[in-house]
Amino acid sequence: MNFLQLPIAANEFVSAWAEGVASLMVRLHEGQQGNTKHSLRIAGYVRDLCSALDQGHTCLQDDHLTRLINYQSPIIALAEDALTQVKPLVLENNRLYLYRYWWDEYGLSQAIHRLNRPLTHTLLDEQLAQFTVGTHPKQRQAIEVALAQGFTVITGGPGTGKTFTLVRILLALVQSYGHGLRVALAAPTGKAAARMQEALRHSLSQLSVSSDVLSVLPDQAFTLHRLLGMGYSTQAKYHQHYPLPYDIVIVDEASMIDLHMAHQLFNAIPANARLILLGDANQLAAVEAGAVLAELSQAHTLRQNSVQLTESQRFGSHSGIGQLAAAICQGLNEHSLALLKQGLPDVVYHKTEQIDHVVTQLFQDYLAFVDALQQKQSPQHILTAFDQYRVLCAMREGSYGVYSLNQRLALLLQKALGQTEDPQQIWFHGRPVMVTQNDYGLNVFNGDIGITLAEEDGFYVYFPARDAQLLRIPAARLAHSETALALTIHKSQGSEFKTVAVVLPKEDSPILCRELLYTGITRAKTRVKCWATDALISHAITRKTQRASGLKAKLDNE
Ligand SMILES: Nc1ncnc2c1ncn2[C@@H]1O[C@H](COP(=O)(O)OP(=O)(O)OP(=O)(O)O)[C@@H](O)[C@H]1O
Numbered sequence: 001m002n003f004l005q006l007p008i009a010a011n012e013f014v015s016a017w018a019e020g021v022a023s024l025m026v027r028l029h030e031g032q033q034g035n036t037k038h039s040l041r042i043a044g045y046v047r048d049l050c051s052a053l054d055q056g057h058t059c060l061q062d063d064h065l066t067r068l069i070n071y072q073s074p075i076i077a078l079a080e081d082a083l084t085q086v087k088p089l090v091l092e093n094n095r096l097y098l099y100r101y102w103w104d105e106y107g108l109s110q111a112i113h114r115l116n117r118p119l120t121h122t123l124l125d126e127q128l129a130q131f132t133v134g135t136h137p138k139q140r141q142a143i144e145v146a147l148a149q150g151f152t153v154i155t156g157g158p159g160t161g162k163t164f165t166l167v168r169i170l171l172a173l174v175q176s177y178g179h180g181l182r183v184a185l186a187a188p189t190g191k192a193a194a195r196m197q198e199a200l201r202h203s204l205s206q207l208s209v210s211s212d213v214l215s216v217l218p219d220q221a222f223t224l225h226r227l228l229g230m231g232y233s234t235q236a237k238y239h240q241h242y243p244l245p246y247d248i249v250i251v252d253e254a255s256m257i258d259l260h261m262a263h264q265l266f267n268a269i270p271a272n273a274r275l276i277l278l279g280d281a282n283q284l285a286a287v288e289a290g291a292v293l294a295e296l297s298q299a300h301t302l303r304q305n306s307v308q309l310t311e312s313q314r315f316g317s318h319s320g321i322g323q324l325a326a327a328i329c330q331g332l333n334e335h336s337l338a339l340l341k342q343g344l345p346d347v348v349y350h351k352t353e354q355i356d357h358v359v360t361q362l363f364q365d366y367l368a369f370v371d372a373l374q375q376k377q378s379p380q381h382i383l384t385a386f387d388q389y390r391v392l393c394a395m396r397e398g399s400y401g402v403y404s405l406n407q408r409l410a411l412l413l414q415k416a417l418g419q420t421e422d423p424q425q426i427w428f429h430g431r432p433v434m435v436t437q438n439d440y441g442l443n444v445f446n447g448d449i450g451i452t453l454a455e456e457d458g459f460y461v462y463f464p465a466r467d468a469q470l471l472r473i474p475a476a477r478l479a480h481s482e483t484a485l486a487l488t489i490h491k492s493q494g495s496e497f498k499t500v501a502v503v504l505p506k507e508d509s510p511i512l513c514r515e516l517l518y519t520g521i522t523r524a525k526t527r528v529k530c531w532a533t534d535a536l537i538s539h540a541i542t543r544k545t546q547r548a549s550g551l552k553a554k555l556d557n558e
Pocket residue numbers: 134135136139156157158159160161162163164165199313314
């Protein structure tokens with residue numbers, strides 16, 4: 001067996017580790033002839049660990065691993081020795097880690113224990129009552145927890161009042177601590193940060209809030225990368241010994257935070273500050289390893305820090321989207337299919353059929369956007385029209401994947417705008433694009449979406465307002481972007497649209513899971529159209545993602 005031919009995972013970091021570990025294995029194998037059987041066994045675990053990391057687990061979990069505990073290995077440290085003996089692998093009970101992942105889990109659990117302490121506030125009961133008036137019991141509980149604890153987790157589906165509750169928490173904290181309070185708002189993506197800021201502004205505008213209170217609230221929400229000063233590096237500028245200069249750090253869409261980012265974030269919170277995480281734990285977990293929000297909301301040790309909001313104000317008991325989302329979350333296959341087929345006004349179910357027909361149907365909901373382009377409306381109006389609807393795919397590849405649908409939808413868009421249909425033409429008037437890599441020079445970030453407009457001297461892409469101005473960038477300078485008529489459900493996380501079309505592939509795939517379907521469907525505010533087959537819907541609902549991790553065990557001292 002050639003250890004260097006262990007399958008290398010897609011993730012670059014994992015690949016580097018896998019290669020390093022594999023070459024160490026070769027040396028071990030060559031140097032310790034007597035232990036060949038053991039070396040082979042460990043090599044097998046390393047291979048399984050790499051594929052587990054590729055699937056978002058933070059470790060390999062296997063009860064057979066405990067038999068390695070008494071074995072002295074130059075490449076495996078036991079967890080109790082891991083701080084003093086840095087080896088490529090760490091074994092903790094029945095979990096095997098690459099060192100870096102163990103370190104992130106360990107460091108994060110330590111930082112959570114540090115932050116998890118009661119804090120005082122100066123509000124009397126009657127003062128607090130003005131901020132809890134009209135709230136539901138769980139919302140009130142969330143406000144009380146955020147005032148009393150250094151660390152708060154607020155989870156809930158769409159429209160359950162996370163922003164509504166957050167505004168009241170902020171106002172109560174300003175009242176308690178005065179106007180010198182330093183508040184930071186952040187989210188994992190630029191899109192989610194912008195939406196958070198907009199939602200807060202909107203929610204505040206519905207209350208009569210004095211201007212000096214408003215001045216405490218930041219007029220900008222950061223991406224987590226920016227907040228932590230990560231730039232192009234994976235190491236944050238801020239950490240335990242050089243913490244962030246804030247009293248309260250609030251992070252929205254926290255389901256998207258991966259293990260490494262969570263470690264950096266928690267480490268950067270000052271000793272006396274508060275951290276408030278908000279998100280929907282039923283959504284897709286981070287692209288990278290870990291399902292931090294779900295684990296924090298389930299940890300026994302953190303039960304006094306965690307509140308789940310359950311009553312959706314947006315989707316009342318009669319809303320089809322709300323009922324469907326709840327049925328998917330609970331894994332109710334038959335009921336979900338029945339809801340899809342019931343002919344509810346806000347839920348439309350199409351059986352996937354001939355691709356040309358599907359694409360023509362998908363395009364229909366872009367006609368208001370086409371109209372805005374034809375009428376030469378302002379870039380802002382065109383962007384708003386585009387943001388009303390989105391096609392969301394489960395996959396990138398395949399005829400119902402993002403690449404194929406974008407190509408086909410782009411041709412229909414060119415035709416509708418009276419242009420020559422040319423699949424080779426990258427830039428054309430009306431082309432919506434998504435940035436795929438951060439570009440600090442241009443001030444555009446991964447996930448930002450803009451619209452291409454033809455002007456006298458060439459194509460320009462307009463991105464939504466920053467500082468009340470649209471960002472206008474020459475198309476040729478956007479080196480990393482792709483057409484955005486169709487997005488993956490993963491990329492749509494943190495965004496919402498009036499109407500959404502969720503398109504599943506023709507064949508089953510391990511990517512299709514309950515969280516994916518739930519996330520796709522709940523991106524719709526008023527109408528969802530689902531293109532799928534009964535069998536694929538059932539497969540997706542049945543496949544619930546369970547990410548192996550030791551975070552909850554570390555927090556609960558199991
Ligand atoms: N207790 C309440 N009384 C009256 N209205 C409420 C209450 N809670 C929430 N709402 C209203 O319900 C709507 C949805 O609330 P909100 O936007 O805060 O939800 P959310 O959880 O932040 O949603 P999303 O995650 O989709 O952004 C808002 O219009 C909000 O004002």
